[in-house]
Amino acid sequence: MIKQELERVISEAVRRAQDADDLPAVAVPETTLERPQRPEHGDYASSLALRLARSARMSPLEIAGIIAKHTEVEEAVASVDVAPPGFVNFRLAPSWLAAQVDAVLQAGERFGDVSLGKGESLQVEYVSANPVGPIHVGNGRGLALGDTLANVLAAAGYKVQREYLVNDAGTQTETFAGTLYARYQQLFGREVEIPAGGYPGEYMIHLAERLKEEKGDSLLAPPGEPYAPELHDLGVARMMDVIKDDLTMVGVHYDRWFSERSLYADGTYEKAMAHLRAGGFVTEREGAVWLSASELGDEKDNVLVRSTGAPTYFASDVAYHYDKLIVRGFQRVINVWGADHQGHVPRMKAAVAALGVEPERLTIIVYQLVTLKRGTEVVRLSKRAGEIVTLREVVEEVGADAVRFFFVSRAADSHMDFDLELAKRQSAENPVYYVQYAHARIAGILLHAKERISSFDDGDVSLLTHESELALVRKMLQLPELVEGVALSLEPHQLPYYAMDLATAFHDFYEKCRVVSDDEALSKARLKLVAAAKLVLARALGLIGVSAPERM
RNA sequence: GCCCCCGUAGCUCAACCGGACAGAGCAACUGCCUUCUAAGCAGUAGGUUGCAGGUUCGAGUCCUGCCGGGGGCACCA
Numbered sequence: 264m265i266k267q268e269l270e271r272v273i274s275e276a277v278r279r280a281q282d283a284d285d286l287p288a289v290a291v292p293e294t295t296l297e298r299p300q301r302p303e304h305g306d307y308a309s310s311l312a313l314r315l316a317r318s319a320r321m322s323p324l325e326i327a328g329i330i331a332k333h334t335e336v337e338e339a340v341a342s343v344d345v346a347p348p349g350f351v352n353f354r355l356a357p358s359w360l361a362a363q364v365d366a367v368l369q370a371g372e373r374f375g376d377v378s379l380g381k382g383e384s385l386q387v388e389y390v391s392a393n394p395v396g397p398i399h400v401g402n403g404r405g406l407a408l409g410d411t412l413a414n415v416l417a418a419a420g421y422k423v424q425r426e427y428l429v430n431d432a433g434t435q436t437e438t439f440a441g442t443l444y445a446r447y448q449q450l451f452g453r454e455v456e457i458p459a460g461g462y463p464g465e466y467m468i469h470l471a472e473r474l475k476e477e478k479g480d481s482l483l484a485p486p487g488e489p490y491a492p493e494l495h496d497l498g499v500a501r502m503m504d505v506i507k508d509d510l511t512m513v514g515v516h517y518d519r520w521f522s523e524r525s526l527y528a529d530g531t532y533e534k535a536m537a538h539l540r541a542g543g544f545v546t547e548r549e550g551a552v553w554l555s556a557s558e559l560g561d562e563k564d565n566v567l568v569r570s571t572g573a574p575t576y577f578a579s580d581v582a583y584h585y586d587k588l589i590v591r592g593f594q595r596v597i598n599v600w601g602a603d604h605q606g607h608v609p610r611m612k613a614a615v616a617a618l619g620v621e622p623e624r625l626t627i628i629v630y631q632l633v634t635l636k637r638g639t640e641v642v643r644l645s646k647r648a649g650e651i652v653t654l655r656e657v658v659e660e661v662g663a664d665a666v667r668f669f670f671v672s673r674a675a676d677s678h679m680d681f682d683l684e685l686a687k688r689q690s691a692e693n694p695v696y697y698v699q700y701a702h703a704r705i706a707g708i709l710l711h712a713k714e715r716i717s718s719f720d721d722g723d724v725s726l727l728t729h730e731s732e733l734a735l736v737r738k739m740l741q742l743p744e745l746v747e748g749v750a751l752s753l754e755p756h757q758l759p760y761y762a763m764d765l766a767t768a769f770h771d772f773y774e775k776c777r778v779v780s781d782d783e784a785l786s787k788a789r790l791k792l793v794a795a796a797k798l799v800l801a802r803a804l805g806l807i808g809v810s811a812p813e814r815m
Numbered sequence: 816g817c818c819c820c821c822g823u824a825g826c827u828c829a830a831c832c833g834g835a836c837a838g839a840g841c842a843a844c845u846g847c848c849u850u851c852u853a854a855g856c857a858g859u860a861g862g863u864u865g866c867a868g869g870u871u872c873g874a875g876u877c878c879u880g881c882c883g884g885g886g887g888c889a890c891c892a
Contacts, residue, residue, distance in 0.1 A: 297831065300838075310834055316872075323872080348872075350835065393892070435892060551890050562818085562888090569890040576892045605819055606887040631820060632886065672840095673828065678821050678885055685827080685841090691854070694840055700854050711851045748831070760829060763839070774856045793851095815854065 264377070264743050265339055266307060269353055270294050273309050276334040285329045289318040296353075298741075305344065305352035306737065312349040323349025360736045361727040367739055367795040375742040375802045379750050380421030386587060387413040389599035390510070391428040394502040395439040395462060398509035398654040400681060401601070401633045406654075407670035407808070408630055409599040410515050411755040414806045416597075419750035424593070427517045428583060431499050432524040433576060438462070443498045444482075444490035446471035451480060464651060470501055509655055513663045514808045526582045532574065535585035535618070536567070544617040554581070559613035580607075581614045588620045597753070598627045605629050628753060630675035636682040652683065661690040664809045668695035671807055672759040694763055698804060699812050701766035704773060705797040706813040712779045712790055719794075722787030731772040732792060738768040739799045746806075755807075762803040769796050 273294045280286040292314050296307040312327035319326060327345040334343050334351070341356040367374050389409020392402050410425070417423040430436065442461035446468050449455065457463060474482060474497060482494045503520070510516075526532045539545050539554065546555050550570030554577075556563060567578040587596050600607070608627050615625050635642040635652060642652060658666055669686070672694075673679045712719070727733070745761050778789040801811035 293832080295832070297834080299835075300830085301835075304835065308835085313834065313872080314832095346835075348835075430892075433892060549890080553890095566890045571890075573890085575890070579892095602820070602886045604887085604892085607892090608819085629819080629886095634885075669827095676820060677828075680827070682827085689827095689841065692841060693854095696854050697840080700852080704852055704855080706852095708851045715851095744831095752831085756829080757831085760839075767839095770855055773851085777851075779851050815852075 264747075265355070265740070266296055266744050268337070269307055269340070270296055272334060272337065273311065273330065273351070276330050277311065277315075279333040280329050283333070285333070286315075286321075286326065287319050289315065291315065299350075299352065304346065304350070305342070305354040307353040309351045309353075310349070312351060316349065327351050355737070357728060357733055358725060360733050360740075361724045363736055363740055364724045364727065364791050364795045367798060368791060371798060372802065374739075374798055375746050375806075376418050377420060377743050377747045377750070379419040379747050380416065383421050383594045384424070384592070385416055385421040385595040385597065386424045386426055386591075386593040387416065387597045387599070388426045388428060388587075389413075390515070391430070392506065393430045393433070393435050393439075394499045394506060395435050396464060396502070396651060397466060397505050399651045400635060400654055400657050403513070403654050403657070403666055404630055404633050404670045404673075404679070405599050405601060406510065406513065406515055407667050408628065408675055408755060410808050411667075411671045411758060411806060412597065412599070412628075412749075412753060414808065415746055415749045415755055415758070418746045418806060421595075421750070424518045425516070426519045426521055428521050428523060429499075429503060430523050430576075430579075431496075432522075432527065432579065436495065436499055439502070440490055440495035440498050442467050443471055443474070444494055447474055447482060447494070450475050451483060453486065466505075470498065470505075473501055474498065509653070512655065512658055513667060521583070523579050523583070526579060526586065527574075531586050531590065532578070532582040534590075535582040536578070538585060538589070538619075539567075539581070539614075539617055542617055542619060554610075554614060554617060556610070556613040559616045561609045561613035565610050565613075577607075577610060577614075580611060581618070584611065584615055584620075584625070585618055588615065588624060589618065594624065596625050598625070600627055600629050602629055602631045626753065628675055631678045634678065634680045636680055636684075638682065638684050642683070657683070657686065661686050661693070664695050664699070665690055665693040667808045668693065668698075668759055671755055674754060674756045694759070695809060696815070698762045698766040698800065699809070700815055701769045702797060702800045702804065702811045703813060703815040705769070705793045705800070708778050708793055709790070709797070712786070715779060716783070716786060716790065719787040719790040722789075722791040723784060724788050724791055726785050726788040727792055729772075729776055731768075731775045732789070735768040735772045735792065735796055738765045739796060742799055742803060758803060758807050762800070762807065765796070765800055765803060769793075769800070772796075 277291050281288050294309060294311050296309055299305060299308045312330055313323045315326050316323040324347055327349045331343050331345050331351050336343055339356055339359040340353055342354045344352045346352055387409055390402055390406050392398060413423050413425050438458065438461055441458040445455045445457040450471055482491060484491055544555055546553050551566050552568035553564040554567050556565060565577055566575050568574050587593055611627065612622060616622060741761065745757060749755050749757055776789060778793055779786050804811045
């Protein structure tokens with residue numbers, strides 16, 4: 264990447280300046296380049312001089328001049344300028360930019376990949392909604408963030424595994440099964456109510472009907488007796504079928520569906536507990552087993568095993584992370600959680616420390632909950648109250664692409680509103696179509712060109728000198744930087760903004776430059792340019808999990 | 816009461832370790848289709864970045880307090 268090369272160049276310039284005694288030998292902060300907001304400030308800018316001013320006891324502008332003087336420019340750079348209050352601005356050479364079109368075409372669909380991860384194994388776990396109801400709109404955010412993150416990390420050179428934890432062992436699935444059984448019995452004319460705290464949603468009736476179709480009355484226990492384990496398991500399995508369909512609909516595919524129950528079946532849970540005990544972090548009092556957290560950075564102890572002998576959800580999660588980090592040995596694990604689990608974070612961190620795992624290996628991304636609105640009215644999501652707005656119904660209304668683009672466009676920390684009315688009304692105005700349209704337009708051009716020009720492989724990209732052409736190239740070249748940036752910051756919301764910028768650069772070019780014209784040489788060069796732009800657009804969209812249509 | 820997150824244009828949101836004149840989309844207004852897709856382009860308007868202090872050469876960004884909103888403080892998950 265040119266950015267990294269320039270960062271190196273500037274570091275060397277500072278070093279040379281210090282060797283030459285032009286600059287005092289003060290500590291130099293790591294040099295990082297910025298992207299100036301204004302084009303007249305060049306392609307990259309360094310504010311290093313501003314940072315050095317204090318310790319060097321010199322004016323920033325003077326330092327900037329010295330850095331610029333000692334900078335050995337390479338061919339890619341057209342100019343190095345000093346600007347007040349003390350920036351050093353780099354401008355890329357038009358000829359070099361034009362030549363990058365061939366480089367992009369050569370990289371093809373892999374353009375944008377970087378080698379940051381060096382093949383390190385990494386796991387991203389996201390959504391993991393309890394199998395007690397369909398995926399709802401709120402889950403859409405976690406899904407978009409997690410899936411995009413996984414895509415980007417893979418592009419950044421990590422060996423990524425996507426995982427969904429199926430909570431098939433908790434009390435919630437028991438309540439779920441209790442509800443399901445009530446609905447099931449109702450289908451056979453028994454007058455039973457769904458249990459208190461159960462799930463009144465209509466989908467439970469459909470699920471019960473499905474069981475009836477599949478199993479007839481064979482799941483019926485004598486009146487008054489509890490449901491058979493088979494009903495619980497079958498119900499959870501069918502619910503997971505629904506969830507998997509929901510996720511498939513928005514293009515999310517997991518490498519593994521991890522059963523919480525398996526932790527108990529295969530002894531992982533016992534091993535994890537033994538591991539904790541060996542570390543001396545477990546105490547027993549009041550008949551319960553606690554993870555003592557005071558020395559691990561958490562505020563208070565947490566119960567692992569209830570006095571009834573039943574493990575808590577926390578114990579499951581400890582065992583789960585023991586499996587991830589120690590048994591399976593992922594070098595890094597990233598969990599994407601909703602803010603309603605935010606209080607669980609310090610506990611989990613403490614547990615990981617108790618397991619003897621370096622804390623940096625676990626990253627928990629907490630995203631703020633989505634406020635659903637219908638116009639100005641706030642819609643409360645509650646599976647218990649029966650009001651759930653499913654992801655499916657929203658996707659059927661506005662489309663998977665718009666949903667994913669929308670959800671991934673917001674920083675995880677920001678609270679966001681999702682207006683169902685607005686989503687429907689504006690689905691045609693969604694920015695995602697703006698980006699897709701650019702891609703489809705290019706496809707149209709390439710189709711048009713096919714009838715006139717047999718091949719543009721021999722196009723000479725040095726003919727690309729128009730400001731709009733170069734602006735488009737500049738934007739394309741940002742993708743690898745962005746992939747690296749997102750892989751480091753774990754903030755995928757940058758991607759949609761980039762995709763829009765790239766589309767803008769293309770649309771601007773399209774207005775100003777005719778691609779297929781009487782000038783065959785220029786036509787071929789521009790065909791190369793748009794073919795490259797198409798690749799980059801498709802890649803950017805692909806990372807977000809959005810389709811890149813050939814026509815619209 | 817304590818902890819986490821947020822407050823930026825009419826609406827939804829960006830703003831790269833604190834850096835140059837705070838930017839997009841939508842909505843509004845004015846123009847542009849006999850020419851590769853007008854789901855597009857050009858332009859106009861829109862801001863005391865919740866409030867008050869502080870740190871700094873420089874604050875939307877860091878610190879303190881206050882106001883407002885969301886979430887969390889179980890032997891639930």
